[in-house]
Amino acid sequence: MIADAQALTDNIDNPEKVRQNIIEVALDYLACGLDSTKSTLFVQSQISELFELSFYYMNLVTVSRLQRNPTIKMEIKMRNFGKNIPVGFFTYPISQAADITAFKATTVPVGEDQLPMIELTKEIVRKFNSLYGKVLVEPEALLPDNKACQRLPGIDGKSKMSKSLNNCIYLSDTADEVKKKVMNMYTDPNHLRVEDPGNVEGNPVFTYLDAFCKNEHFSRYFPEYNNLDELKEHYTKGGLGDVKVKKFLNAILQEELEPIRKRRAEFAKDIPEVYNILKKGNYMAREVAANTLAEVKSAMKINYF
């Protein structure tokens, strides 16, 4: 799903940006290998049923329950909303519950920061099913096995990547842009000289290596070491400069990103076809969501006609 309606909750004065991002996200999905013949790619705002489900789920959640959501708290802080939190932003975990349950998803692959949303979704499902009968499916969160992938920090070392903070590496970035971003990446601020001991904890360069580095990368790009443990040991002891480590990370990321970038460029050549894929996806998603909504309304006894 491309969550354009959710994007509007904190971009109300910038709909043109949201509009342009639709196609960017679609290209990202396709470039990463989502196969539109197997996965349904669709656009949130085109599935009316999701809004209707959200509306009914809102009766099953209290205001104070939403206020306790740690991710929402953090994001409110990050966006400097202060007291002026838009209601749409405040309630977006409920809308996410609609996005998940409309399709009776059993498993939702998420980052660690999205665990509170899955928790709320489960609560909504339990409450709905206990009030109206077993209609909805309780989803399970699926976290990456690799801890470093559970929440990849921003390249500025901030805990959350965010377009508004401009601290992400994009799948659409050119090789040069990726290199520039890696070389400018936040690292241990106390590791001033090569000979200084360095810290790998909370150091995004090493977190990214934790996420993406495999042993085979060493023989290809950094034969002085056999594995990441050795590299970390040297860095921690002192005598290993940041530039060398960043160059290694860059080589790994380029290897990872190159085929994605190529596929992205291929799909980008025929944007009307990408819109066609989404259009077809919308149609299919709507059919499923409409079925769920009909079951929901029937369980709630608001199927009068």
Next chain:
Amino acid sequence: MIADAQALTDNIDNPEKVRQNIIEVALDYLACGLDSTKSTLFVQSQISELFELSFYYMNLVTVSRLQRNPTIKMEIKMRNFGKNIPVGFFTYPISQAADITAFKATTVPVGEDQLPMIELTKEIVRKFNSLYGKVLVEPEALLPDNKACQRLPGIDGKSKMSKSLNNCIYLSDTADEVKKKVMNMYTDPNHLRVEDPGNVEGNPVFTYLDAFCKNEHFSRYFPEYNNLDELKEHYTKGGLGDVKVKKFLNAILQEELEPIRKRRAEFAKDIPEVYNILKKGNYMAREVAANTLAEVKSAMKINYF
């Protein structure tokens, strides 16, 4: 509009009640003379577009703005929600803004307690139009000229009539039920004996007379007085018993309610036909709401396909 979806915001565990009330409200509307060939009678939950509009309007209102709504504050207190306010209840003024603006209503006949809702609707319209261009229409509230009709109190003297407080006279009440309710009506608690001076302020018996009594009623039912001022004067001075005043009020209400009751009984003989009226209304309402939603989404640039 029959606001069944709104009714669910504080009746989640009682959908059967909401379901039954649909037909009751429809009969009330028809009995009072709403002509389905001139007015579109429809059911809120059947107009999906309203939920979608609500969703987008939620981005235009802040949480603290909702918290300042005096009617919501009062109703939260009345319903003993405490800290457990359902989100759907908290946000219902936004949903009302959708109900109004979906049909580009210019004038909304309301009771005084609904003025904060119209105010919020105006704010939403202004904000939407200033962000995305002039699409929505700013509605004006229409209050009854007669002050007593702007907010008729409950028969228990509480400021708000409410089904949950069981302090209302229903259009479907029999003549006997109405009489019983009037004779049990809260009145001046210090007016213990006939000769005691009585208070007409905050006395629902007199507020109902202010709302319904015309001079002509005196010649028919209470020829000892020429008008309501004379009656009030006597009551205030002392020497006029509550029972006499209540009997007078009962006579007036019976005269007002009798034709409504008759029409209600007529319509109630053919419930499938009432459902047909609503079904036709839903169809018409949906067409108008869908047009507005299309304009809204196009203004917000989320019309990709």
